Amino acid sequence: DAGITQSPRHKVTETGTPVTLRCHQTENHRYMYWYRQDPGHGLRLIHYSYGVKDTDKGEVSDGYSVSRSKTEDFLLTLESATSSQTSVYFCAISPGAGTGTGNSPLHFGNGTRLTVT
Amino acid sequence: DAKTTQPPSMDCAEGRAANLPCNHSTISGNEYVYWYRQIHSQGPQYIIHGLKNNETNEMASLIITEDRKSSTLILPHATLRDTAVYYCIVRVAAGGTSYGKLTFGQGTILTVHP
Numbered sequence: 452d453a454g455i456t457q458s459p460r461h462k463v464t465e466t467g468t469p470v471t472l473r474c475h476q477t478e479n480h481r482y483m484y485w486y487r488q489d490p491g492h493g494l495r496l497i498h499y500s501y502g503v504k505d506t507d508k509g510e511v512s513d514g515y516s517v518s519r520s521k522t523e524d525f526l527l528t529l530e531s532a533t534s535s536q537t538s539v540y541f542c543a544i545s546p547g548a549g550t551g552t553g554n555s556p557l558h559f560g561n562g563t564r565l566t567v568t
Numbered sequence: 569d570a571k572t573t574q575p576p577s578m579d580c581a582e583g584r585a586a587n588l589p590c591n592h593s594t595i596s597g598n599e600y601v602y603w604y605r606q607i608h609s610q611g612p613q614y615i616i617h618g619l620k621n622n623e624t625n626e627m628a629s630l631i632i633t634e635d636r637k638s639s640t641l642i643l644p645h646a647t648l649r650d651t652a653v654y655y656c657i658v659r660v661a662a663g664g665t666s667y668g669k670l671t672f673g674q675g676t677i678l679t680v681h682p
Binding site: 559 | 610611669675
């Protein structure tokens with residue numbers, strides 16, 4: 452959807468192991484976001500990026516790091532996975548240039564289902 | 569960001585219009601109203617957004633009251649594939665620290681039945 456590919460689509464990992472999720476876009480959009488979705492909590496923002504090597508924290512960033520070395524890729528890393536990080540992770544993108552970005556909709560990928568055992 | 573209030577669930581007959589209400593009484597002048605939906609196990613899908621004028625696209629219409637304290641999403645001819653969770657979200661325009669952050673509530677579960 453909207454030129455967004457998340458990989459892997461499903462992953463099972465053990466507590467304490469590092470995990471990296473990838474979001475790849477073909478739209479050349481400036482902004483990229485990582486959300487997680489859990490029952491009873493809806494979607495919550497983890498981190499976002501407003502350009503190559505420019506990132507910022509969202510509301511649930513503890514335990515997560517991100518990197519964006521090129522426009523098309525935004526990586527989410529769990530340095531040491533915990534069971535509380537079992538979730539569905541969604542990447543989103545939005546265009547943006549100058550000051551007109553606040554009303555540009557975000558478009559979401561189809562998610563990565565992560566299970567930490 | 570302003571909070572929104574939506575009914576937890578609604579039903580609609582196939583082929584009829586689905587009218588989904590949303591209250592956002594604390595909305596600010598620079599905040600947009602966005603609608604997304606999420607079909608089970610898929611990512612949220614953008615539907616429509618507006619500031620103060622009514623908007624229409626190929627998917628839906630958005631009616632915003634004059635005082636902007638509430639809005640209605642209209643799916644003119646609902647189909648079974650429109651069964652989903654619909655989220656009404658208020659989002660600030662560019663420039664604020666919350667820029668880009670869509671805050672999702674619990675949404676309305678719309679069930680379209682034959």
